[in-house]
Amino acid sequence: MLAAALRDGTAHRRTTFEIFARRLPDGRRYGVVAGTARFVDALAQFTFDDEALSLLSDFCDRETLAYLADYRFSGDVDGYGEGELYFPGSPVLSVHGTFGECVVLETLALSIFNHDSAIASAAARMVSAAxxxxxxxxxxxxxxxxxxxxxxxxxxxxxxxxxxxxxxxxxxxxxxxxxxxxxxxxxxxxxxxxxxxxxxxxxxxxxxxxxxxxxxxxxxxxxxxxxxxxxxxxxxxxxxxxxxxxxxxxxxxxxxxxxxxxxxxxxxxxxxxxxxxxxxxxxxxxxxxxxxxxxxxxSGAPTAGMVYKLVEVDGMPVEKRSSHKESHGGRKQATRLAKTTGTVVEEVVHRYGEPPAGQRGLAERPLTEPLVRGGEPVGDLSLETARERVRAGLKSLPWHGLALSRGEPAIPTRMVARAT
Amino acid sequence: MLAAALRDGTAHRRTTFEIFARRLPDGRRYGVVAGTARFVDALAQFTFDDEALSLLSDFCDRETLAYLADYRFSGDVDGYGEGELYFPGSPVLSVHGTFGECVVLETLALSIFNHDSAIASAAARMVSAAxxxxxxxxxxxxxxxxxxxxxxxxxxxxxxxxxxxxxxxxxxxxxxxxxxxxxxxxxxxxxxxxxxxxxxxxxxxxxxxxxxxxxxxxxxxxxxxxxxxxxxxxxxxxxxxxxxxxxxxxxxxxxxxxxxxxxxxxxxxxxxxxxxxxxxxxxxxxxxxxxxxxxxxxSGAPTAGMVYKLVEVDGMPVEKRSSHKESHGGRKQATRLAKTTGTVVEEVVHRYGEPPAGQRGLAERPLTEPLVRGGEPVGDLSLETARERVRAGLKSLPWHGLALSRGEPAIPTRMVARAT
The missing domain is CATH 3.20.20.70 (Aldolase class I)
Known part of the structure; x- marks a missing residue:
């Protein structure tokens, strides 16, 4: 993909890739975002040394090898704070940069989020049960x-x-x-x-x-x-x-x-x-x-089933149209609505920079935070802060959200249509 | 454990630890041994550098730290060739050495065998289905x-x-x-x-x-x-x-x-x-x-459920006696019996050095091979040889052993009682 896109220049188009889960596994009622800090850390180390390039020379042309030799992610990443709860469609991570610099991160990003979130999601149920x-x-x-x-x-x-x-x-x-x-x-x-x-x-x-x-x-x-x-x-x-x-x-x-x-x-x-x-x-x-x-x-769900999808190219929303696997195009943000008691009632996923109108009597909390700017980590990536987010998240769920039995997501996710 | 056993000298008793699975997961009919070469490779690298020792100084006394600083496995390992099929009770790996040098390998050995064997066992069913x-x-x-x-x-x-x-x-x-x-x-x-x-x-x-x-x-x-x-x-x-x-x-x-x-x-x-x-x-x-x-x-069984159990101390068989988790004491070997057509009929696990009497009309194939002697790898640990063992193993199963449905192990495992 990279070789082909470098050849004709499309590798330099500006893109946004998004990580989300189409569904929660196994009748689960919530998931826990985990892996964020590990990913940001891995991003800085994601470069190609001579040995890697030598192996890749069997697969890639000279231009691609030269591109990888200089590779260092220099784009932006937004996402949920590590430890936040997530639901189907929650835009857990958004990666912004050229196609070339974003596409090569897919396996790394998904491996970390799918593994760590699967474990944290199971662990949170045990913590709640204990x-x-x-x-x-x-x-x-x-x-x-x-x-x-x-x-x-x-x-x-x-x-x-x-x-x-x-x-x-x-x-x-x-x-x-x-x-x-x-x-x-x-x-x-x-x-x-x-x-x-x-x-x-x-x-x-x-x-x-x-x-x-x-x-x-x-x-x-x-x-x-x-x-x-x-x-x-x-x-x-x-x-x-x-x-x-x-x-x-x-x-x-x-x-x-x-x-x-x-x-x-x-x-x-x-x-x-x-x-x-x-x-x-x-x-x-x-x-x-x-x-x-x-x-x-x-605990029965060894992978979180998250995917890494291209949602925007040069500012245009893009999405796959074939059967059963629809994604929602366009760069997005999310907000969680809660009653004044703190109990959450809805997750709203909306187009970037276009927050939906507030709802009377409900508090809004933006979920999307800057994580990386120009390739450099920003924000609080500490494990203690993440632990506190899980604690607060579990406390914010409606009572049925904590049930261990198979059920629906604890709160619905509303996808706000694009303004365009 | 190591600190306590070093203190009174029991860490130097000669021991055998054995890796086996009490059962196959999920109604599976066979498992595939995988991880052997990775384990032997990891064994050579299993040492404690200054950074590791510095961390361990919070947990261990000076004698234990000194022991770990010099640690290098110098014992013997026997086991099934990588790629062999296994069944409940098959002694997939036997590690021989002092208690001190063997006990610290538990997590490493089990992590590798439990992961790799789980994947290889699922993969073999897919290969057979394809x-x-x-x-x-x-x-x-x-x-x-x-x-x-x-x-x-x-x-x-x-x-x-x-x-x-x-x-x-x-x-x-x-x-x-x-x-x-x-x-x-x-x-x-x-x-x-x-x-x-x-x-x-x-x-x-x-x-x-x-x-x-x-x-x-x-x-x-x-x-x-x-x-x-x-x-x-x-x-x-x-x-x-x-x-x-x-x-x-x-x-x-x-x-x-x-x-x-x-x-x-x-x-x-x-x-x-x-x-x-x-x-x-x-x-x-x-x-x-x-x-x-x-x-x-x-494919539903993300870990192989293998355990690493102490079975022999200074030549004496030892075993846990509390409810529901019996292990069979003593250092063991295994042999697989097959009809002249090549179809396997039984796995026989017997005490080390005491092969059971042969059975008329059945071919016997010893399964236990030397893998490490005095800390050094021996034998053929190549991936191509392991692939050939899987191919031969699948071919040797009785027809019901290849069924994808939930069932019993393809062949029974017979534990031959100790001669003592």
Whole structure:
């Protein structure tokens, strides 16, 4: 595409590409925008070195290679603040520049937004289901080794407390926490093959202090809890249960801990939890949820289904006309309308620079912000700000918007017709 | 875990960790082992630099940091050849070394195997459904930007023809191919806003020659095909259809191409295809399938569900005993039994060095191979060999094993009891 468009000069036409989702996955009621800061960061690094150009010389003519050798995105990007909720048709990102500089960004932009938004959207449902209890992301081993780092970030963005991924702490500042695995307890098997859980607990407490989390379900949970409190004392930080009927076990373990005087020892549960499993445990004495597989796989929706579409060429709206996949041409902005109570009622997508007339009694909040100007990042791209946007977004939804069941988007999206 | 085990010396006990899947996902009948070569490669690079150690100093004591500063895996790894089929309980990988050197590999090993095997397992079903027709992987934009590269490799390993991911060519040698997007056709919109598909086709043919693939469904498919052949002539390489009822459209387009004399112009279809969609198009004149989302998300099973379990300590089998998650202790090997026709009948998992007695009339093929000795890679880790293993594996399945419907594993796995 680039080679052909460079040849006849059309690569230099001014364009706008837009990222949006035609629908929310799986009967979801809202999505969470994630990946914005990662994309802006990646944009600055998106250049072609000699090795890349040498590979591309099999595919591209000399003019195209010369163009890529000098490539550096110098256009503008607008979009939703990271952490904002989105709905079908929300113009989550708009990229403005020449066709040449925008078209080569498609895969990068979509990969980041489709992955990160899928994870954050699932994570927000878990956060909402946990009603204030702590959630730890521990799914690294269930997804690609680099995707795991981005998944830990997306989970934290959506309201998780921490992650077991140390690289996510290094790269993104996500708080890192960890627990021990069954292998650690099994390691302390005595020479004659006899289990020796107490030896494992003792070693862990000696290394990390009593305020650690002991995994109590390697052999027998009741014996495990007794061993744990015997070794660490009633100041034991937490016990983790990773198998069985978590609700029943949490109650039994709470009773046992209390009987042993370990009133402040918390209970961590893990093991194939998703938002439904978390909601089902709300009435149980669980303090912390550990979530793995369902988090990093988007709990049934591993990709957000966002697309990157050319919507404007030299100021003219353009759109695909063939069956079933209509896009709405023209550069756009969005506004969210809310009642005076703060509850949102509608998303309005309108042509850039042409905000629709306000509605009596409804507050309007513009959603589209400048993210990049002349190739340089602008605005607040911090993870803490994004976390705050998710918190505020979840609070702003009408009650049915937070339901975990399959349903319609929490609020409708109104596409305001072009003035032209 | 490492800090505690280093403190009292247990970190130096000899251990075996095993990777296996307790079950196949989603009623699948077989899985494809993928990630082996990536893991062996990553193993050599798994060390801790000063920056990593500095971060870890918040978590680890001095002894642990010193251990990690010198860390280099020096043990042995055995496993299934990459591309072998696997079933529940198959010991896909065995890692032998001290507890310290093995335990820190868990996340790396599982991330690679769970991701790559999920993609390869889905891809193999698509390859089998396509019955010899070409498949192009084009899902990069639907998954994390680095996962996309591994997904392209896993798809190729399982029998895909090529990928649109150039990085996968650079890193893994996967053949790269591409087509144009709707944005390219829309770019050629004439100044007054009039669509100008012919101008786009002309630019593409001038840049890439007539043996290119023109995307014909931006506006009207019949007009698109007419424009394509008018511009490129009957030597046009291919047309791509990306929307609508692909079967009906493929027939119409084939008729139209033949009427226009473009008998050798091939038809590429894409658009939300999975193995079922591919199978449904088997009777249609489709030459090439382009597969995106469903491939990179494992077609409903985005992770292979493999686990990394400690099975042996200082020669003693160890296993977890709590509810519902039993593992089978002891270092193991596996053998696959087949009829003289080559059709496989059973997977036998047995204790290391104790092969079970042969069965009359059945051929035995050992599955466990040395992959790493003393930290150094051994054996054939090439992608072409892995592709050949998938081809041979699919051919060896009983007929019901290739059915796309939900079912039981194609062959049973027999766990031979320990001799001890």
């Amino acid at each position: 009603e204030g209890r702590a959630l730890i992301e521990m799914g690294s081993r269930r997804t690609h080794e680099q995707a795991a780092v981005a998944a830990a970030r997306a989970a934290y963005l959506a309201g998780f407390t921490a992650s077991s991924n140390l690289e996510a702490q290094r790269v993104h500042g996500v708080p890192a926490v960890g627990t021990s695995a069954h292998a650690f307890t099994l390691l302390y098997t005595a020479p004659e093959g006899r289990p020796n859980e107490k030896a494992a607990f003792k070693a862990q407490v000696e290394a990390l202090g009593a305020d650690t989390t002991l995994l109590v379900d390697t052999y027998d949970i009741t014996a495990g809890v007794a061993n744990a409190v015997e070794v660490a004392g009633p100041e034991l930080g937490a016990v983790r249960i990773d198998s069985g009927d978590l609700g029943v076990l949490a109650r039994q373990v709470r009773d046992q801990l209390d009987r042993l005087g370990a009133h402040r020892t918390r209970i961590v549960v893990s093991g194939d939890l998703d938002e439904f499993g978390i909601a089902a445990l709300r009435a149980e004495p669980v303090d912390i949820f550990g979530v793995g597989t369902s988090l990093v796989t988007g | 019955e010899g027709r070409a498949l192009i992987e084009m899902g990069s934009r639907r998954t994390h930007e680095q996962a996309a590269v591994a997904a392209a490799r896993a798809a190729y390993l399982a029998g895909f023809t090529a990928s649109s991911n150039l990085e996968a060519q650079r890193v893994h040698g996967v053949p790269a191919v591409g087509t144009s997007a709707h944005a390219f056709t829309l770019l050629y919109t004439a100044p007054e806003g009039r669509p100008n598909e012919k101008a786009a086709f002309k630019a593409q043919v001038e840049a890439l020659g007539a043996d290119t693939t023109l995307l014909v469904d931006t506006y009207d498919i019949t007009a698109g095909v007419a424009n394509a052949v008018e511009v490129a002539g009957p030597e046009l390489g291919a047309v791509r259809i990306d929307s609508g009822d692909l079967g009906v459209l493929a027939r119409q387009v084939r008729d139209q191409l033949d009427r226009l004399g473009a008998h050798r112009t091939r038809i590429v279809v894409s658009g939300d295809l999975d193995e079922f969609g591919i199978a449904a198009l088997r009777a249609e004149p489709v030459d090439i399938f382009g597969v995106g989302t469903s491939l990179v998300t494992g």
